[in-house]
Amino acid sequence: MRLSSTGQLTQLRTKCQAAAKKHKKKVLVCCGPGCLAAGAQKIADRFRTVLKQKRIAGFSVQALKETGCHGFCEQGPLVVIEPGGTFYTKVKTRDVEEIIDRSVRKDEVVQRLLYKDPRSGKSIRDWAKIDFYAHQNRIALQKLGQIAQCDIEDYIAGGGYAALAKALTKMTGDRIIDEVTTSGLRGRGGAGFAAGRKWRTCKDVQSDTRYVICNGDEGDPGAFMDRAIMEGDPHSVLEGMIIAAFAVGSSEGYIYVREEYPLAVVNLQKAIEQAEALGLLGNDILGTGFSFSIKISRGAGAFVCGESSALMKSVAGQVGEPRAKYIRSVIKGLHDRPTVLNNVETFANVPVIIDRGADWFAKIGAKNNSGTKAFSLVGKVRNTGLIEVAMGTTLRKIIFDIGGGIIGDRPFKAVQTGGPSGGCLPQSQLDLPVDFDSLTKAGSMMGSGGMIVMDDKTCMVDVAKYFLGFLVEESCGKCVPCREGLYQLHRLTIKVSEGRATEEDLSTIEKLSEMVIIGSLCGLGKSGPNPVLSTMKYFKDEYLAHIRDKRCPAGVCRELITYEITPDCTGCMACIAVCATHAITGKKGKVHTLDQAKCTKCGACYAVCQHDAVLVS
Amino acid sequence: MVSLTINGRIVKAKDGEMLLAVLRREKIDVPAMCHHAAVEPFGACRLCVVEITRAEWKGWCDYVTSCLYPVSPGLIVNTHSDKVNELRRTILDLFLARHPDCPEIAELAGEYGVFKTTYETVVGGNNCILCGLCTRICDRMGFTAISTVGRGHGKEVAPPLRQAPPDCVGCLACAENCPTKFIEYKLRKKRVTIWEREFELLTCTKCGKTTITKDFAEYLSRHRAIDAGYFEICDECRRKNLAVSMGEIVNWERELLT
Incomplete structure (x- = not known):
C-alpha cells in the first residue's frame, strides 16, 4: 500500500x-x-x-x-x-x-x-519509578524500548511520520529552518554547531544538487547511543533526514554507518524499504511531489571517518582522509556540493521539534544548550546503560542519582567525557552542568556522548596512555603534527608510566601538545592531546608520583608496582592455580609466598583473591 | 584583485588565490615539502603554516596552511611569527625523530636551528615523509598505480596488495618528485626498474639514445591522442628536425625573394 x-x-x-x-x-x-x-x-x-x-x-x-x-x-x-x-x-x-x-x-x-x-x-x-529512569528526560530516545524495532506500523501508531506530514504540507523549507533555529538545536555529534544555521547556509548556497548525510560513524570507545537509535528506532532518523532534505531542497541522502554495526545496517535497510513501500520515502512522498532517497554507506572501520570531510570522501569511495575546511563542507561537501551533515541523534530530535514546536524544545535544557543529550554511561558506575538527560544536568546527578554511584562504593576519581579526544574531569568538577560550553571550558568536551566513570583504582597516566594509543592508531596519518606528534606524546606517557620520565618531560608534553593543537589538520589532531592535558591539569600529583617517587598511586602501571601476599592469606591456592609463571608457591591452608623474580605482574592473583590477601604497592 | 598585508607589506593578489602562491610570487621564503604546483594542495607537511588575522578579529589570530588558504581582502599575514617558527621547528624536530638519516630533513631543520631531536628516535624508520606527492602526481597523470596504505603512524606508500603495480607505466614521475629521494629506480642500458617492475625503454631511431618507456608511450598515444610515430625519435632529435625544416623554409623563402 x-x-x-x-x-x-x-x-x-x-x-x-x-x-x-x-x-x-x-x-x-x-x-x-x-x-x-x-x-x-x-x-x-x-x-x-x-x-x-x-x-x-x-x-x-x-x-x-x-x-x-x-x-x-x-x-x-x-x-x-x-x-x-x-x-x-x-x-x-x-x-x-x-x-x-x-x-x-x-x-x-x-x-x-x-x-x-x-x-x-x-x-x-x-x-518509570526506578531512580535510573526517574531522573531522565527522553526526547531522542523516547520511542526506544517502547516500540518494536523495524516496525513502521508501531512507529506510525506512536505518532511517527506526523511531523513529516506537517512539514511537507503545512510548512515551507524556510519555516522549517526557522523552527529548528528557534529551537536552538545544536549538532549532537560533538562540536555542537547550530543545526538551523547549518541548514540555512546549505539552502542559501547556489547549487543544482544538495546532499543530506547522517553521520552514524560512532567510534568513541564505550559509546553506543547512535547505535541504539539506528538499531532500535531507525524511522526517527529517516523522518528527521527527510524533513531536513525538504527544508534545504535535497533529493539524495546517505546514512554513513560504521563497519562494526552490522545490525544497524540491517535495521536501517529494513526501515528504508518499509518507508519506501508506504510512499514516505522515494518519489512523490505522501503525494506532495517532493522526492528524496536514502542510501546506506558503510564505513570500513576507520575512526577518523566520523570527521565530516573524511566521511564525505569515504562516501564518495575515496580514502577517508580529512581535508582542510577553510571552505566548509556545508558549502562544498560531498562531490563538492553543499551538504548537510548531522549526527544520528540530531536527526532523531528533528521530528519531535517539528511536532511539538520549537518553543517547547527551547524551554528544555540550559542557556544556549537547549534540549537533551543522550549518554552511554559506562565504566565503574553501578548502573551502566543508555541515558538521556536535559542539558545542564550536573555530572553528580548523572553519576550518582542515575548511575547509582560507584561500584562497591569505592571513591569516585574521574569521569571521562567526549570520547578519546575528550578529557577527564575530577571530583571538584562534579557539580559542573553537562552542556557543550561548560564541558569545553572545563577542558573536556561533549563529544558524541560517551561517559566513562573511573574509581580510585584507575591510574590517570594509564588512562591518558590508553586514549593516546587509540588516537595514534586511528590517526589517518596525513598531517605531521597528528601522525608524529601524537605518537611522541604517547611515547612520553609510556615513559611516565614506566617511571623513566623527568619533570622536563612534562613540559615537553605541554609544549608539544600546544603545537599539535594549532598545527593539526582536522579535529582529531586538534583535540588529540586533550586526554593528557586534562589529566595533567587535574591530576598533576599523580604524574609527579610516577616521576619523583617512581610510584603508581592507583597500583596500575606495571613497571612501578609489586605484588605481595600478606599474612591474611588463607592458603586457598586459588592464586597458585592462576599464576602462569608459577611465581606463587605454598601448601593448602598455609600462607603462600610469591617469588618476585618470577612475577610478571599480570595481576591475575590480585583479581582472583577472595580474602584481600594480595597487596599491590 | 584584492590587497592583503604580508609581513607589514601591502600585496596585491587575485581573490581566492592560494596564499602560498602569493608568497612564492612575492619571493617570501616559506618552507613546504608536500607542495607541487601541478597537483592540488594537500596540507600534509604543515610547514607552510602562517599566522593570519584581520582588523575585525580584534587581536585574535589563526594558524593556517598557506598552500590551502584562499586569500581575501583585508587579510593580515605573518609568515615568521614566534608561534609559526616554533611550530615549524616542532614539525622538523618530529621529522628528525622519525627520519634520522634523511639529509634533506637535516638541512631544513638546520636552517631553523634544530640539530638534534627532542624526542625518542623511531626505530626502523625510513626516509618517506608521507607528503603524498608521489601518489597525487600518479593520480594526476592518470595511473593511480600507487597509493597510501594503512593509517596513522604505520602508514606507507605502496602499490596495491604490495605487489608490482599493474597500472604503472614507468613514467618515474613519483621518484623524480620525491622530496627526500626515497622512491628508488634502477636505470640500465635499455631498461628501467621501479616498484619491482621492469620496463623497456624506447630508443631514438635517429641518435640511439633511450627515451621514455614503451608502456608510457603506448599510454600517451592511446589516451592523449598522440601519434605512435611521435615517440620514435627523442625530443632532442625532434628539435633538430624542426630546426632543419625551419631552415629549409627560410632558404626556400629567400630563394623566392631573390
Missing part, C-alpha cells in the same frame, strides 16, 4: 492504533546491544514459542515486541509488561513461562525478577 496523501497516513495511524488496542497486554523484550549480548534473542524466541503454545485469551503473539535498547543495560536482559510498566531484570529463558503465567495471563508479578533499589532494598515494579 502506498500513501498518497497525509489523510491516508492519518487513516493508517488510526488503523494501527485500533489494532494495538485489541491486545490487553504488551510484552516488550529489550533487544538492544547490551541485552542481545546477554542472550535477549533466546528469551524473545522462547516467549514466542510459549505464547503460541499457551494461546492466552485477549493476547496474541503480535503483542510480543522485540524493542530497541531500553537503557538499563546493567540489569539486562530486560522484559517489560505494558500497561503498568512491570519491569523484569536479568531475565533468563527458564523465567519466561513463569512471566507468561503470572504477568500475561494474570495480573501478578514475579517478585524475584523485579528491580531491587540498592538503597532502600525495596522492589520496584514500574520502571
Whole structure:
C-alpha cells in the first residue's frame, strides 16, 4: 500500500492504533546491544514459542515486541509488561513461562525478577519509578524500548511520520529552518554547531544538487547511543533526514554507518524499504511531489571517518582522509556540493521539534544548550546503560542519582567525557552542568556522548596512555603534527608510566601538545592531546608520583608496582592455580609466598583473591 | 584583485588565490615539502603554516596552511611569527625523530636551528615523509598505480596488495618528485626498474639514445591522442628536425625573394 496523501497516513495511524488496542497486554523484550549480548534473542524466541503454545485469551503473539535498547543495560536482559510498566531484570529463558503465567495471563508479578533499589532494598515494579529512569528526560530516545524495532506500523501508531506530514504540507523549507533555529538545536555529534544555521547556509548556497548525510560513524570507545537509535528506532532518523532534505531542497541522502554495526545496517535497510513501500520515502512522498532517497554507506572501520570531510570522501569511495575546511563542507561537501551533515541523534530530535514546536524544545535544557543529550554511561558506575538527560544536568546527578554511584562504593576519581579526544574531569568538577560550553571550558568536551566513570583504582597516566594509543592508531596519518606528534606524546606517557620520565618531560608534553593543537589538520589532531592535558591539569600529583617517587598511586602501571601476599592469606591456592609463571608457591591452608623474580605482574592473583590477601604497592 | 598585508607589506593578489602562491610570487621564503604546483594542495607537511588575522578579529589570530588558504581582502599575514617558527621547528624536530638519516630533513631543520631531536628516535624508520606527492602526481597523470596504505603512524606508500603495480607505466614521475629521494629506480642500458617492475625503454631511431618507456608511450598515444610515430625519435632529435625544416623554409623563402 502506498500513501498518497497525509489523510491516508492519518487513516493508517488510526488503523494501527485500533489494532494495538485489541491486545490487553504488551510484552516488550529489550533487544538492544547490551541485552542481545546477554542472550535477549533466546528469551524473545522462547516467549514466542510459549505464547503460541499457551494461546492466552485477549493476547496474541503480535503483542510480543522485540524493542530497541531500553537503557538499563546493567540489569539486562530486560522484559517489560505494558500497561503498568512491570519491569523484569536479568531475565533468563527458564523465567519466561513463569512471566507468561503470572504477568500475561494474570495480573501478578514475579517478585524475584523485579528491580531491587540498592538503597532502600525495596522492589520496584514500574520502571518509570526506578531512580535510573526517574531522573531522565527522553526526547531522542523516547520511542526506544517502547516500540518494536523495524516496525513502521508501531512507529506510525506512536505518532511517527506526523511531523513529516506537517512539514511537507503545512510548512515551507524556510519555516522549517526557522523552527529548528528557534529551537536552538545544536549538532549532537560533538562540536555542537547550530543545526538551523547549518541548514540555512546549505539552502542559501547556489547549487543544482544538495546532499543530506547522517553521520552514524560512532567510534568513541564505550559509546553506543547512535547505535541504539539506528538499531532500535531507525524511522526517527529517516523522518528527521527527510524533513531536513525538504527544508534545504535535497533529493539524495546517505546514512554513513560504521563497519562494526552490522545490525544497524540491517535495521536501517529494513526501515528504508518499509518507508519506501508506504510512499514516505522515494518519489512523490505522501503525494506532495517532493522526492528524496536514502542510501546506506558503510564505513570500513576507520575512526577518523566520523570527521565530516573524511566521511564525505569515504562516501564518495575515496580514502577517508580529512581535508582542510577553510571552505566548509556545508558549502562544498560531498562531490563538492553543499551538504548537510548531522549526527544520528540530531536527526532523531528533528521530528519531535517539528511536532511539538520549537518553543517547547527551547524551554528544555540550559542557556544556549537547549534540549537533551543522550549518554552511554559506562565504566565503574553501578548502573551502566543508555541515558538521556536535559542539558545542564550536573555530572553528580548523572553519576550518582542515575548511575547509582560507584561500584562497591569505592571513591569516585574521574569521569571521562567526549570520547578519546575528550578529557577527564575530577571530583571538584562534579557539580559542573553537562552542556557543550561548560564541558569545553572545563577542558573536556561533549563529544558524541560517551561517559566513562573511573574509581580510585584507575591510574590517570594509564588512562591518558590508553586514549593516546587509540588516537595514534586511528590517526589517518596525513598531517605531521597528528601522525608524529601524537605518537611522541604517547611515547612520553609510556615513559611516565614506566617511571623513566623527568619533570622536563612534562613540559615537553605541554609544549608539544600546544603545537599539535594549532598545527593539526582536522579535529582529531586538534583535540588529540586533550586526554593528557586534562589529566595533567587535574591530576598533576599523580604524574609527579610516577616521576619523583617512581610510584603508581592507583597500583596500575606495571613497571612501578609489586605484588605481595600478606599474612591474611588463607592458603586457598586459588592464586597458585592462576599464576602462569608459577611465581606463587605454598601448601593448602598455609600462607603462600610469591617469588618476585618470577612475577610478571599480570595481576591475575590480585583479581582472583577472595580474602584481600594480595597487596599491590 | 584584492590587497592583503604580508609581513607589514601591502600585496596585491587575485581573490581566492592560494596564499602560498602569493608568497612564492612575492619571493617570501616559506618552507613546504608536500607542495607541487601541478597537483592540488594537500596540507600534509604543515610547514607552510602562517599566522593570519584581520582588523575585525580584534587581536585574535589563526594558524593556517598557506598552500590551502584562499586569500581575501583585508587579510593580515605573518609568515615568521614566534608561534609559526616554533611550530615549524616542532614539525622538523618530529621529522628528525622519525627520519634520522634523511639529509634533506637535516638541512631544513638546520636552517631553523634544530640539530638534534627532542624526542625518542623511531626505530626502523625510513626516509618517506608521507607528503603524498608521489601518489597525487600518479593520480594526476592518470595511473593511480600507487597509493597510501594503512593509517596513522604505520602508514606507507605502496602499490596495491604490495605487489608490482599493474597500472604503472614507468613514467618515474613519483621518484623524480620525491622530496627526500626515497622512491628508488634502477636505470640500465635499455631498461628501467621501479616498484619491482621492469620496463623497456624506447630508443631514438635517429641518435640511439633511450627515451621514455614503451608502456608510457603506448599510454600517451592511446589516451592523449598522440601519434605512435611521435615517440620514435627523442625530443632532442625532434628539435633538430624542426630546426632543419625551419631552415629549409627560410632558404626556400629567400630563394623566392631573390
